[in-house]
Amino acid sequence: MQDVIGRTESCASGQIPMTYLSCLAYMLEEWTAVEYLEKYFFHVVISLMSAILVSFMVPLAIFISMYTASFLFFIYQRKNEVKGDPLSDVWDNVRKTAAKFWDICARVWHGYELHGVENLPEGPGILVYYHGAIIVDYLSFLARFLLWKERLCLSVADHFIFRLPGLKLFLGVIGIMPGTRENCLKALKDGSLVSISPGGLREALFGDENYQLMWGNRKGFAQVAIDAKVPIIPMYTQNIREGYMACKERRFLRWLYENTRLPVTLPYGGLPVKLRTYIGEPIPYDPNVTAEELVEKTKTAVQALIDKHQTIPGSIWKALLDRFDKQQKSD
Numbered sequence: 001m002q003d004v005i006g007r008t009e010s011c012a013s014g015q016i017p018m019t020y021l022s023c024l025a026y027m028l029e030e031w032t033a034v035e036y037l038e039k040y041f042f043h044v045v046i047s048l049m050s051a052i053l054v055s056f057m058v059p060l061a062i063f064i065s066m067y068t069a070s071f072l073f074f075i076y077q078r079k080n081e082v083k084g085d086p087l088s089d090v091w092d093n094v095r096k097t098a099a100k101f102w103d104i105c106a107r108v109w110h111g112y113e114l115h116g117v118e119n120l121p122e123g124p125g126i127l128v129y130y131h132g133a134i135i136v137d138y139l140s141f142l143a144r145f146l147l148w149k150e151r152l153c154l155s156v157a158d159h160f161i162f163r164l165p166g167l168k169l170f171l172g173v174i175g176i177m178p179g180t181r182e183n184c185l186k187a188l189k190d191g192s193l194v195s196i197s198p199g200g201l202r203e204a205l206f207g208d209e210n211y212q213l214m215w216g217n218r219k220g221f222a223q224v225a226i227d228a229k230v231p232i233i234p235m236y237t238q239n240i241r242e243g244y245m246a247c248k249e250r251r252f253l254r255w256l257y258e259n260t261r262l263p264v265t266l267p268y269g270g271l272p273v274k275l276r277t278y279i280g281e282p283i284p285y286d287p288n289v290t291a292e293e294l295v296e297k298t299k300t301a302v303q304a305l306i307d308k309h310q311t312i313p314g315s316i317w318k319a320l321l322d323r324f325d326k327q328q329k330s331d
Helices: 002-006 020-031 034-079 089-110 136-149 159-163 168-173 181-189 200-206 220-228 251-260 291-309 316-324
Strands: 113-115 125-129 153-157 176-178 193-196 232-238 276-279
Touching: 034 089, 034 168, 089 136, 089 168, 113 136, 125 181, 125 220, 125 291, 136 153, 136 232, 136 276, 153 159, 153 181, 159 168, 159 176, 168 176, 176 181, 181 193, 181 220, 200 251, 220 232, 220 291, 232 291, 276 291
Parallel strands: 113 276, 125 193, 125 232, 153 176, 153 193
Antiparallel strands: 232 276
């Protein structure tokens, strides 16, 4: 037995005598390319870090562009001594300039298209849309709509965005407002088009490639539509989840969000996928419909747009290949 244990064999072309265990260890080292990994470990780490940085680059650039625009708006305000309401006509040229810049970026990076503008009323109405991880698609819609119709769509945003320092003027000029019932009713009474995403930040943070609506029990928008006697118009953007993503939902992250109402994950991505925004047929005002029933009608309408125009689950490769499809004629 001692002779067996002590027996040696050559695992390196007869040059290095080894026991069976040593031989096995040597072979495993060769098979797993440990030496190769050690040699190129630094390069592997750098490559992974670069990939991570790139995945956050576009979302970061969007965030920086918002602050850059806010700074330029401030300079314009001080230089021209502009006072009063940021929604006033004196800001029209500034809004159009910003819209042209954003529209060019959307065309170049995402080949952005807008369809169904004829479904939007000339008067007041509530536009209800699916919320992606980043509202790149919605900002693209705002820019294109302003340039085409020379009309500003007022936007209801999560209260979190109003806590960010230095963005007050920017938000005011592009028509983003706190989503109080009073603000919405006043805007609709003045004849404005108002947009809202019932899913809000929850849908942005925890939505995924299955495009499930995450509206919870929200029905305030439906009650406002009934009180103001205006139609609701559904809207959805194809491939938005493939272009910009959020971390997969985790129980702790969801609990943290529900208790703080703060963004608990960072969006990433920025892939140049094809983005097409579709505006559906309006749901007219009906005095006999309750808020609960109107919510269900709106959900059905938005889901119908998703089912019609989106591959589920979403595919990044298909979304990228859509850039090479024959361009559909925008409205």
